[in-house]
Amino acid sequence: xxxxxxxxxxxxxxxxxxxxxxTPLLGEKDRNAAISAATAHxxxxxxxxxxxAGLDKNPPMPVAYEIPFDLNDEATAKKLAAxxxxxxxxxxxxxxxxxxxxxxxxxxxASQECSVRAVLWGQRPSAFPGAGRDQDMIDPSGTxxxxxxxxxxxxxxxxxxxxxxxxxxxxxxxxxx
Amino acid sequence: MVSRNIVxxxxxxxxxxxxxxxxxxxxxxxxxxxxGAPDPDDAALRLTAASERNLIAAYEAAIVAxxxxxxxxxxxxxxxxxxxxxxxxxxxxxxxxxxxxxxxRTGTLKALRMMERAAAKERSTAAVAIAAPAFVEIVTRIGxxxxxxxxxxxxxxx
Numbered sequence: 001x002x003x004x005x006x007x008x009x010x011x012x013x014x015x016x017x018x019x020x021x022x023t024p025l026l027g028e029k030d031r032n033a034a035i036s037a038a039t040a041h042x043x044x045x046x047x048x049x050x051x052x053a054g055l056d057k058n059p060p061m062p063v064a065y066e067i068p069f070d071l072n073d074e075a076t077a078k079k080l081a082a083x084x085x086x087x088x089x090x091x092x093x094x095x096x097x098x099x100x101x102x103x104x105x106x107x108x109x110a111s112q113e114c115s116v117r118a119v120l121w122g123q124r125p126s127a128f129p130g131a132g133r134d135q136d137m138i139d140p141s142g143t144x145x146x147x148x149x150x151x152x153x154x155x156x157x158x159x160x161x162x163x164x165x166x167x168x169x170x171x172x173x174x175x176x177x
Numbered sequence: 178m179v180s181r182n183i184v185x186x187x188x189x190x191x192x193x194x195x196x197x198x199x200x201x202x203x204x205x206x207x208x209x210x211x212x213g214a215p216d217p218d219d220a221a222l223r224l225t226a227a228s229e230r231n232l233i234a235a236y237e238a239a240i241v242a243x244x245x246x247x248x249x250x251x252x253x254x255x256x257x258x259x260x261x262x263x264x265x266x267x268x269x270x271x272x273x274x275x276x277x278x279x280x281x282r283t284g285t286l287k288a289l290r291m292m293e294r295a296a297a298k299e300r301s302t303a304a305v306a307i308a309a310p311a312f313v314e315i316v317t318r319i320g321x322x323x324x325x326x327x328x329x330x331x332x333x334x335x
Binding site for chain 1: 252253255256257259260263297300301302304305310311313314315317318319320321322323324325326327328329331332
């Protein structure tokens with residue numbers, strides 16, 4: 001089992017990067033929300049790094065990222081934001097079962113915060129966020145079909161992967177987990 | 178699958194396996210609970226199931242009171258039914274009797290939003306005391322779902 005806090009640091013760093021590139025494409029109101037989200041993710045990343053330092057472990061190495069689809073307007077910016085958030089819901093929900101006590105509470109609450117942001121960016125509400133059909137929607141191949149659920153999407157629903165860290169420029173990248 | 182008053186951990190994991198492909202059942206080879214030795218996760222299981230039943234009843238009452246909300250609320254109610262199904266065939270206390278005044282759209286949405294937020298908070302607290310990792314994950318995802326529902330309801334209200 002990998003160190004849960006390392007997975008958090010990796011996922012949150014990816015989100016910080018994503019918000020950095022998507023925020024300029026948003027309108028003023030959404031831009032403020034994106035800045036708040038980026039601040040929250042940076043704080044979560046730093047918390048994870050501090051936790052790793054407390055365990056005498058090094059934080060994950062910095063990586064470059066690939067955006068999995070063309071990011072060229074407000075709609076795709078929101079799509080990327082929602083995708084990052086729902087991916088983090090999956091990270092936190094998975095890790096919650098690997099830890100105990102206050103760490104579990106922290107991861108559970110973090111999964112909820114990400115879920116809220118995902119929905120506000122247009123992610124279709126889901127019975128099991130980040131799993132099942134949500135996972136279909138974040139198929140790294142980008143070929144997964146859109147969910148056929150009956151919920152109306154509040155805006156465009158993510159259909160492909162969040163920015164994937166790549167171990168080297170030009171590589172195919174890796175997943176957030 | 179479920180004894181009269183005892184819920185086995187297998188019941189939970191069976192529900193998980195049917196609803197999600199996320200849980201490893203390795204190490205959970207059989208029912209943990211026996212008569213006289215309740216499964217420590219039973220309390221969380223029953224609490225969560227009862228809460229889901231209450232939420233389903235609340236959405237159904239809201240739709241009766243304000244039929245124009247049906248298209249927005251039915252899918253959310255269905256997701257709570259999926260939560261309940263994932264928990265397995267669990268006995269729990271009868272659902273509450275939430276009622277909503279007819280045509281109070283704003284008040285109804287606000288009440289549902291508060292119920293979802295309370296449920297999400299309840300899931301986080303419950304997850305801390307759960308022993309079975311697969312059950313922790315399902316309760317965590319249910320909580321994330323409910324937090325998302327609360328956010329969704331703010332968009333419906335606009």
